[in-house]
Amino acid sequence: MSQTNKSYRKLFDVLLSDDDLVTKQLIKNINEEYDKHHQPNFKAIERNVLEIREINCPYCGSFSFVSNGHTKNGTQRYRCSCGKVFSAASNSLFFGTKVNINAWHSFIEGIVSETSTKAACIKAKISYTTGHYWMKKIFKVLENFQNNIVMNGNIYLDETYVGVEESKEKKIYNKKMRGLSKNKICIVLMNNGEHVLAIKCGFGRPKEDKYYQTCWRHIKEGSTLIHDEEHVHNVLIKELNLKSRAYNAAGGKILKELAMKELQPINDECRKLKYFLSKHKGIDKDNIQDYLNLYSFITNCKMKDENLYFASNLLLKLLFLADAKIKFRDVIK
Numbered sequence: 601m602s603q604t605n606k607s608y609r610k611l612f613d614v615l616l617s618d619d620d621l622v623t624k625q626l627i628k629n630i631n632e633e634y635d636k637h638h639q640p641n642f643k644a645i646e647r648n649v650l651e652i653r654e655i656n657c658p659y660c661g662s663f664s665f666v667s668n669g670h671t672k673n674g675t676q677r678y679r680c681s682c683g684k685v686f687s688a689a690s691n692s693l694f695f696g697t698k699v700n701i702n703a704w705h706s707f708i709e710g711i712v713s714e715t716s717t718k719a720a721c722i723k724a725k726i727s728y729t730t731g732h733y734w735m736k737k738i739f740k741v742l743e744n745f746q747n748n749i750v751m752n753g754n755i756y757l758d759e760t761y762v763g764v765e766e767s768k769e770k771k772i773y774n775k776k777m778r779g780l781s782k783n784k785i786c787i788v789l790m791n792n793g794e795h796v797l798a799i800k801c802g803f804g805r806p807k808e809d810k811y812y813q814t815c816w817r818h819i820k821e822g823s824t825l826i827h828d829e830e831h832v833h834n835v836l837i838k839e840l841n842l843k844s845r846a847y848n849a850a851g852g853k854i855l856k857e858l859a860m861k862e863l864q865p866i867n868d869e870c871r872k873l874k875y876f877l878s879k880h881k882g883i884d885k886d887n888i889q890d891y892l893n894l895y896s897f898i899t900n901c902k903m904k905d906e907n908l909y910f911a912s913n914l915l916l917k918l919l920f921l922a923d924a925k926i927k928f929r930d931v932i933k
């Protein structure tokens with residue numbers, strides 16, 4: 601059983617009744633930590649927003665406004681020339697949430713260290729409902745993260761497949777479909793030592809058209825493709841004028857060993873992605889691209905700087921910079 605907000609409160613009630621000193625001290629510490637994660641700290645958020653970007657009116661975009669007293673949270677209020685009143689956080693993803701910056705930081709640290717969302721919630725001492733809502737915000741800011749990644753040099757490429765939820769499996773004559781059926785989501789993975797890409801490419805074995813549409817914008821013409829000779833790769837090689845280094849494992853023991861060795865970087869990437877997805881089991885596979893964006897974000901950050909602080913700090917910054925507003929009620933139904 602994991603802690604929920606309710607069980608925390610029950611736990612804190614023990615503080616009043618338990619006579620044991622050690623227990624009392626322990627619960628007192630947990631209580632203090634809990635409070636640190638639950639008191640909204642609007643001032644800290646305001647400070648962060650002001651440090652990261654120039655603020656403007658969230659209603660009309662204007663930069664011409666004057667100070668106008670304080671909000672009831674103690675943060676600076678402004679009045680725009682358009683007549684509307686706003687504060688520094690009103691244009692950010694944090695708008696309207698009783699948010700605590702420590703809790704966000706703990707949560708993000710959990711997520712970028714590739715634990716499950718559940719584990720990140722426990723670390724941040726927030727409910728799963730809140731955690732689910734925060735994930736939506738994170739997905740929103742990472743939505744276009746992979747759009748501008750273009751690979752050059754030696755590019756490893758492969759596909760990996762994950763099954764759809766059992767409830768959504770299509771059946772033939774009431775029997776499970778075998779092999780790379782429509783019940784498998786195809787994910788294209790690329791790695792060139794500098795970047796990683798993970799993109800959904802439909803269901804089952806990809807068709808040439810779809811494959812080309814998914815990949816072409818991410819590969820620079822004239823690059824070298826290192827791959828397993830899968831037929832569908834030919835369309836990229838031809839259209840983008842790529843050099844090809846292909847290793848086919850199907851031609852006997854020696855060729856298999858060679859392929860295993862030469863394709864190890866991309867095989868490792870596939871394994872890492874599957875491990876990452878396994879941590880988020882129970883995810884809605886319709887939204888798998890959100891998780892692929894997150895995987896790509898974390899991996900690309902790690903390739904720049906091994907220290908997880910780099911990734912968590914960047915993600916927090918992106919959340920502060922984001923203009924998109926997601927309302928709690930739009931996510932939780």
Ligand SMILES: [Zn+2]
Pocket residue numbers: 657658659660661662680681682683684
């Ligand atoms: Zn305005």
